Amino acid sequence: MAEKRVVIGIDGAPDCENAIRWGAAEAAARGVGLHLVHAFVWAEFKVPLGASDVAPGLWAYADGIVADALELARKFEPGLPVTASRADGFPAAVLLAESRCAELIVLGSRVSGRLVGLLVSSTGMELATHAHCPVVVVRPGVDLAVGSRVVIGYDGSPAADAAIDFGLGYARRHGLVARIVTVLAEDEDDDHDLTAALRAHQDARAAEFIEVTGHPAELLLEWSADAQLLVVGSRGRGGFSGLLLGSVSQTVLHQAPCPVAVIPRSAVEVPDAH
Numbered sequence: 001m002a003e004k005r006v007v008i009g010i011d012g013a014p015d016c017e018n019a020i021r022w023g024a025a026e027a028a029a030r031g032v033g034l035h036l037v038h039a040f041v042w043a044e045f046k047v048p049l050g051a052s053d054v055a056p057g058l059w060a061y062a063d064g065i066v067a068d069a070l071e072l073a074r075k076f077e078p079g080l081p082v083t084a085s086r087a088d089g090f091p092a093a094v095l096l097a098e099s100r101c102a103e104l105i106v107l108g109s110r111v112s113g114r115l116v117g118l119l120v121s122s123t124g125m126e127l128a129t130h131a132h133c134p135v136v137v138v139r140p141g142v143d144l145a146v147g148s149r150v151v152i153g154y155d156g157s158p159a160a161d162a163a164i165d166f167g168l169g170y171a172r173r174h175g176l177v178a179r180i181v182t183v184l185a186e187d188e189d190d191d192h193d194l195t196a197a198l199r200a201h202q203d204a205r206a207a208e209f210i211e212v213t214g215h216p217a218e219l220l221l222e223w224s225a226d227a228q229l230l231v232v233g234s235r236g237r238g239g240f241s242g243l244l245l246g247s248v249s250q251t252v253l254h255q256a257p258c259p260v261a262v263i264p265r266s267a268v269e270v271p272d273a274h
């Protein structure tokens with residue numbers, strides 16, 4: 001079995017720098033290696049890849065992206081074991097394969113023009129839905145050290161339980177306060193005491209508990225204003241039902257003021273026996 005590591009998807013865009021910084025710091029905190037991977041999509045098309053009279057070639061350009069990212073990661077975390085590679089294929093497919101043996105996948109976001117909110121690429125949404133490990137989307141241009149809390153959205157689903165474990169672990173490693181937010185939809189008939197279930201979780205007893213009623217995305221954004229990380233589970237129930245398929249996922253991933261960690265359902269499901 002391959003050694004667990006933090007994997008960062010890179011494409012040479014400026015918004016990757018914060019993702020590399022965040023991923024390198026988290027790998028160091030976990031005591032694991034870091035792997036940078038660039039999906040070389042041009043191999044899927046019938047285009048010239050080698051050098052020409054006017055350009056060094058697409059292969060050389062891709063190798064330059066990998067080398068620059070490797071240098072940056074080593075600058076951010078000297079002494080951290082870092083590897084980097086170029087993999088032929090589309091980004092979603094390459095990173096989904098990486099997620100099978102990764103502790104987590106880290107991606108940069110997409111910012112376009114005057115748009116202030118976070119624009120998550122189709123690759124990010126695909127991974128947040130189907131990856132086999134947690135996925136963290138890191139916004140460019142923000143101070144990653146701002147904030148004193150980890151905010152965790154909880155609805156009682158298996159993915160939300162995994163989000164609790166992920167968020168509490170991050171808070172412990174980085175000396176932050178954990179805030180667990182339970183959002184109940186306004187028209188929901190709450191026949192289960194989610195707060196009681198949380199308090200039975202031994203590691204969560206020191207966390208701050210918030211139970212509110214209303215629109216999940218708006219309330220999670222409100223309560224994560226002072227957070228270094230927002231953690232949510234995918235495809236939950238109650239207030240978070242269909243999290244990654246509708247407006248909640250779009251709002252949280254596009255507008256969160258901090259990095260967002262998503263625990264896909266496929267990361268907590270037990271594979272069928274063969």
